[in-house]
Amino acid sequence: MRGSGPESDIVISSRIRLARNLAEFPFIRRCSPQDRKSIEKMVHDRLQAIPGFNTLYYLRVDELAHVDRQFLTERQLISREHAEAEGARSVAIDNDERLSVMINEEDHLRIQVMKSGLDLHSAWQQINEVDDQLESKLSYAFHERLGYLTACPTNVGTGMRVSVMLHLPALVITNQIEKVFRSLQKINLAVRGLYGEGSQAMGDFYQISNQITLGKSEEELIGQVSGVVPMIIEYERKARDFLITQNREDLHDKISRAYGILCTAQTISSEETMHLLSSVRMGVNLGLIDDLAISDINKLFVETQPAHLQKLRGNELDTAGRNIERALYLRRYLQDRGKEHRDERN
């Protein structure tokens, strides 16, 4: 993510996903390998026939190397399930990696639009249009009363999942995060931590999404999520103000040390990197670090992940090798950026 867009100091990204199934095939679980191939081919062919869709990158996920599938997962273009599944499946991706269409995931189609910052309304406009275009070429499984039919009854109706990824370090430090969770659950919103290499929750990133998909319109569901996000942003900003007024030295010290480790480490795990980058990100937002931009940090979050490092290096690396490569990449990147910023100022 570019680190731009509304509220991008706290909101990393906004994402909307639609689950759709074709009327003429069973759901994925009951598809034969032949069915999966037919679906894959049919969707591909019809996508090509839509003006503006013939420029999409089209990748056969089952034919990709493991590291390439992982790479797409790290860029959030496909789900982990899609990367690891079996049988014919693919993904279509647009040039700026904002739109992706997974074919043969849990549902025949999973359409996703992602935006930087808090921008659910334009994400909805775009995905709604894409959905209409796809639907002009494909016949969706739709029920008069239940809406779009999905493999899991938890997605039936709109088939829509709206999520916003938030960076909430100050709420974590001030132990207020649980309180936020509990109030969100009361209004039927799900909260998830961001997971890293070893599937451990990564402290400071949280994704908020709708749980209910039936009985409310798409606009109402989006309204519910986008209505609550400004309150959380406000809450996080208050916690940051509190930290900086109460204990500026300690906070500055913690952030500077985090930055120092990232600039000098010789080997570093992905968990530690995430954790330190989180501190540095808050430091940039609070003006305590001035030779980096938020976009640099967002980029580092993505590019220090395992598949990205292996692609960068050009060969497979084990955990120890990745930790060394990650540290090397961080040192070089941060030195270069720091130098550029100092030059700009001089």
Add this chain to the structure above:
Amino acid sequence: MKCQQCEKPATFHITELTGEKPHELHLCEQCAQSYLTQNPSGGMPIQPSLAGMLHHQLKVADTAKELAKLDEQVCPICGISFYEFRNQGRLGCPHDYTCFGSELDPLIVNIHGDTQHSGKHPKHHRQSSQDQTRLIQLHNDMKAAIEKEDYERASQIRDEIRKIEEGES
């Protein structure tokens, strides 16, 4: 099969859908009761457990015999049994929403608090549910025809599929 938490026979088969992948639990009645009523603690989100809700709902009406009978119900279009759905938490085809309707509707109310879609509708293709079921059937027939190398029949079926898809039937 034995209960995963004690030595008694497992009579409840619960599929948790809250994690990354469906996760199966086999428990006796007592252990299932305490499992289903426990409160998820800590910072993890409390999400609806599909199997837990299904269990609760089935419990109301059932005797073991009735449940077994229910489990044997099979969708005529995709062949999934109610037991398989209960176990995997995923349906087999769009028609399952109709053929398992009496069990699914209360579950859907539990999850969403509603059974009436009020969002967008497809603009171009608006077949009835029956037409959609017919589409899956025709598709199967076409596959069979191609396997038998009966291409004339296959192309007839293809035309029929087109007609339904284009809303002419």
